[in-house]
Amino acid sequence: MNITGSVISAPVQTNFNLNHMPSYYKRIVLASRPEGDIEPNTFRTELHPLSGLSVGDGEILVQVTWLSLDPAMRGYLRDARSYLPPVKIGETMRSQGLGVVIKAGNGSSVPVGQIVAGPFGEPILLRVTLLKLAGWTEYAVMKEKQVDKISVPKGAQDIDFLNTLGMPGLTAYFGIKEICDIKPGDKMIVSGAAGAVGSVACQLGKRAGAKVYAIAGSKEKCEWLERELGVDRAFNYKSTSFRKDLKEVGYIDVYFDNVGGDILDLILTRLNIGARIALCGAISQYNAAKPKGLQNYLTLIAMRAKIQGFIIFDYTAKFPAAIEEMAGALADGSLKSKFHVVEGIEQAPVALPWLFSGKNNGKLLVKVQTEPSAKL
Amino acid sequence: MNITGSVISAPVQTNFNLNHMPSYYKRIVLASRPEGDIEPNTFRTELHPLSGLSVGDGEILVQVTWLSLDPAMRGYLRDARSYLPPVKIGETMRSQGLGVVIKAGNGSSVPVGQIVAGPFGEPILLRVTLLKLAGWTEYAVMKEKQVDKISVPKGAQDIDFLNTLGMPGLTAYFGIKEICDIKPGDKMIVSGAAGAVGSVACQLGKRAGAKVYAIAGSKEKCEWLERELGVDRAFNYKSTSFRKDLKEVGYIDVYFDNVGGDILDLILTRLNIGARIALCGAISQYNAAKPKGLQNYLTLIAMRAKIQGFIIFDYTAKFPAAIEEMAGALADGSLKSKFHVVEGIEQAPVALPWLFSGKNNGKLLVKVQTEPSAKL
Known part of the structure; x- marks a missing residue:
C-alpha cells in the first residue's frame, strides 16, 4: 500500500x-x-x-x-x-x-x-x-x-x-537549520534523498535557497525527487556512471549525509572551502560488523571543512516551532x-x-x- | 644543536x-x-x-x-x-x-x-x-x-x-581559539604534543583551563611535556600499554589532532557528548600513498560531535593580536x-x-x- x-x-x-x-x-x-x-x-x-x-x-x-x-x-x-x-x-x-x-x-x-x-x-x-x-x-x-x-x-x-512532523522530519529540519548553515546559492548534496529524512532535507534545502542535488537508489526515486520534490538533479548511485555524473555538480558547500561509507568518502573529495557536512546517519554502514573506513578526511583540513553529527533530542525546546512551520508547509502543499x-x-x-x-x-x-x- | x-x-x-x-x-x-x-x-x-x-x-x-x-x-x-x-x-x-x-x-x-x-x-x-x-x-x-x-x-x-610566533604557534592558537571552544574543566587530548604546533596547543589548553593529556613518541618527550610544559599527563604512543593507558583519561571533550590515522580513530571512540576535534594535521598519514581509513566516525552522530579542519590563512586579521599575546607569554616565561x-x-x-x-x-x-x- x-x-x-x-x-x-x-x-x-x-x-x-x-x-x-x-x-x-x-x-x-x-x-x-x-x-x-x-x-x-x-x-x-x-x-x-x-x-x-x-x-x-x-x-x-x-x-x-x-x-x-x-x-x-x-x-x-x-x-x-x-x-x-x-x-x-x-x-x-x-x-x-x-x-x-x-x-x-x-x-x-x-x-x-x-x-x-x-x-x-x-x-x-x-x-x-x-x-x-x-x-x-x-x-x-x-x-x-x-x-x-x-x-x-x-x-x-x-x-x-x-x-514530516515527527522524528524524520525534525531530524532533517534541525540538521538543515543548526548544522548546514545554508546560504542562498550554496550547492548542497543530500544522500538517502528519497527517504523520510532525506526527502524533507531536500525540500528544506530548496526553501533555504540552495541548489539541491539528490542521491537515491533507483530511477523511480530519482524521478520522484526531480518531478515532485523539485530538486535540481537526482543521481542514482546504483548507476555505473554515478561517480562521473556527480562530478558534473562541481564542488559543493553542504552535504546532508544519510548514508556514510563510500558516498561520504567520495564527497569528501568534492568540497568547497568552508563546506559543512551534517552527519545525520550512515545507513550504508549500519549492517556492517566493521564499518568501511573514510580515506579522504584529510580534505577537511585543506578545505577548512567540518563533519558534524547531531541528534534531535538536543533541540526539543524548538520542536513546537519546527512542527508549526512544517505543518503549514504540508497544509499548503509546498512540503510533500x-x-x-x-x-x-x-x-x-x-x-x-x-x-x-x-x-x-x-x-x-x-x-x-x-x-x-x-x-x- | x-x-x-x-x-x-x-x-x-x-x-x-x-x-x-x-x-x-x-x-x-x-x-x-x-x-x-x-x-x-x-x-x-x-x-x-x-x-x-x-x-x-x-x-x-x-x-x-x-x-x-x-x-x-x-x-x-x-x-x-x-x-x-x-x-x-x-x-x-x-x-x-x-x-x-x-x-x-x-x-x-x-x-x-x-x-x-x-x-x-x-x-x-x-x-x-x-x-x-x-x-x-x-x-x-x-x-x-x-x-x-x-x-x-x-x-x-x-x-x-x-x-611560537609564526606558523606553528599561530596554528595552535587559532585551532584552540576558533575550533576547540574550551571550557574550564574540559578534558583535552593533544597528539603530536611535543611538536612545534602541539606543544603550543598543550600550553594554550592549560591556559584556557582544560585538563590536558598529551600524546608523544618517546619517554623523553613525555617527560618534557609533563615537567616543562605542565600537561596533566603525557602518553607515549609507542608504548605497548598506550591504548590501555589512554583509557584512564576517560571520555574527552576536545581533541587537537596533529597526527590523524589510528590515533584519531581510537579517540573517536572516546568522545563525550558535544566533543570538538580540531583537525590540524595528520602527520601519520602524509607519507601514505593511500591514507588509512577512519572506522569509527559514526560516533560523531551518537556524541553530536564534530571534526573540523582549519588553516591559519583564514585568520590573518587576527595575527597581530595573537602574536602580541603569545610574545608576552614567551617573555614572562609562561609559554615555553x-x-x-x-x-x-x-x-x-x-x-x-x-x-x-x-x-x-x-x-x-x-x-x-x-x-x-x-x-x-
Whole structure:
C-alpha cells in the first residue's frame, strides 16, 4: 500500500468495546543480535495474555495503531555506547508509533480516548497518542509521562507525526537549520534523498535557497525527487556512471549525509572551502560488523571543512516551532511526503531490512491493526 | 644543536660586503614526487650563479638565514587539490624562512639591511625579514610584497617567528581559539604534543583551563611535556600499554589532532557528548600513498560531535593580536619552546623526514649560513 500526500486518514477509532478485546496480543522481542544483516532469527514474536496488562495508578493502556520503521533502529540492536542504551535480548523491540488510550488507571488524568500530556504541540486533538519508544507491541501499559499528546493541524494527518512532523522530519529540519548553515546559492548534496529524512532535507534545502542535488537508489526515486520534490538533479548511485555524473555538480558547500561509507568518502573529495557536512546517519554502514573506513578526511583540513553529527533530542525546546512551520508547509502543499505501509505487526521484522536494501518507496510504516479489537 | 627557550640569539649580521659574496649559491629543487616516504632522489641540490639574480625595480635580494621544516611541506609534494598548489618538479622547494635584505632594487622602499613591509607586527626591529614561502635557497630575489617584516618583541628572538610566533604557534592558537571552544574543566587530548604546533596547543589548553593529556613518541618527550610544559599527563604512543593507558583519561571533550590515522580513530571512540576535534594535521598519514581509513566516525552522530579542519590563512586579521599575546607569554616565561637546529641548507632534505619518524626533538630549523657571505 503506497500512500502519497494526504490521501490517507489514519483509522484511529474511539468507539470500541472492551468486551471485544482479544485474549492475547502480539509482541515482538529481540531474540539475537545480528552481526550483519537483520535475519529471520533476529526477532521473535510472542503471544501474551491481555489480562497480564494490569493498569496501575496513573497508568494507561494503549492500543498501538501504527509503528514507524526507521534506520536508527538498527543501531538499537548493537551492544555499543550510543545516545540510547541497546535493546536487551528478550526485550520488546524499541520503536516509535501511534496509539489510542483505551483504559486509564485510577488517579490517571487521562480518560479513555483522551489525549495525554507531552512535549509535542497543544491539547487540541484528542484520541491520538504518540508513543515514545513504546516498541513493537499491539498493546502497552504506559505511564502518562511516557507518551506525548499530538495535535494534528489542519491539512495534516496523524501519521505525519511519524514522518514530516515527527522524528524524520525534525531530524532533517534541525540538521538543515543548526548544522548546514545554508546560504542562498550554496550547492548542497543530500544522500538517502528519497527517504523520510532525506526527502524533507531536500525540500528544506530548496526553501533555504540552495541548489539541491539528490542521491537515491533507483530511477523511480530519482524521478520522484526531480518531478515532485523539485530538486535540481537526482543521481542514482546504483548507476555505473554515478561517480562521473556527480562530478558534473562541481564542488559543493553542504552535504546532508544519510548514508556514510563510500558516498561520504567520495564527497569528501568534492568540497568547497568552508563546506559543512551534517552527519545525520550512515545507513550504508549500519549492517556492517566493521564499518568501511573514510580515506579522504584529510580534505577537511585543506578545505577548512567540518563533519558534524547531531541528534534531535538536543533541540526539543524548538520542536513546537519546527512542527508549526512544517505543518503549514504540508497544509499548503509546498512540503510533500510519501508513505509505504505494510499491514500487521508481524510484518515489522520483515520490512525493517527494506530500509537498508532500498526496497521501500516512501516513509515505511506498519499499520498494526485495522480494528482496535481484532480477534487473534 | 638543541636550543631551549631563549638561549639562542640568531646570528643575523648587518655588516657584510657585497665584494665577499660567493659566485654561486645553492638551491634545492623537487626532483621527483615521492609515493610514500621522502627519499634521497626526492630533492636535488643545484648550484646557480649569484650573478643570475638580477634585482629589478621594486625588488630586493634576500640572503636566507633560517629555514623552517614543517609537516605541511609533505603536502606540497603531492599533486592534489589543496590550499596551496603543489610544488612543481624542478621548482625550488617551498618553505618558510628568515632572511636579511642585502640589496634593494631601484625604486624599492627597502634599503639594504632594512625591514620590508608585511602583515606581521610593527616596524620596530630592522634587519630581519620573514620570507613567505621563499623556499630552500641561500639567496632569493623577491618582490617587496612577498616578504613580511617582523618585529621581535622584548624577551623573544627572531626564530620565534618560525615557531611560537609564526606558523606553528599561530596554528595552535587559532585551532584552540576558533575550533576547540574550551571550557574550564574540559578534558583535552593533544597528539603530536611535543611538536612545534602541539606543544603550543598543550600550553594554550592549560591556559584556557582544560585538563590536558598529551600524546608523544618517546619517554623523553613525555617527560618534557609533563615537567616543562605542565600537561596533566603525557602518553607515549609507542608504548605497548598506550591504548590501555589512554583509557584512564576517560571520555574527552576536545581533541587537537596533529597526527590523524589510528590515533584519531581510537579517540573517536572516546568522545563525550558535544566533543570538538580540531583537525590540524595528520602527520601519520602524509607519507601514505593511500591514507588509512577512519572506522569509527559514526560516533560523531551518537556524541553530536564534530571534526573540523582549519588553516591559519583564514585568520590573518587576527595575527597581530595573537602574536602580541603569545610574545608576552614567551617573555614572562609562561609559554615555553624548544628548537632542534641542523646546519647547512643541504641538510634540509635529510632532516625533513625526521618530522615523520619523530627523530627531531623540538621545532626543526635549518641554519642556512653562519656567515652571510660564506664562500661556497
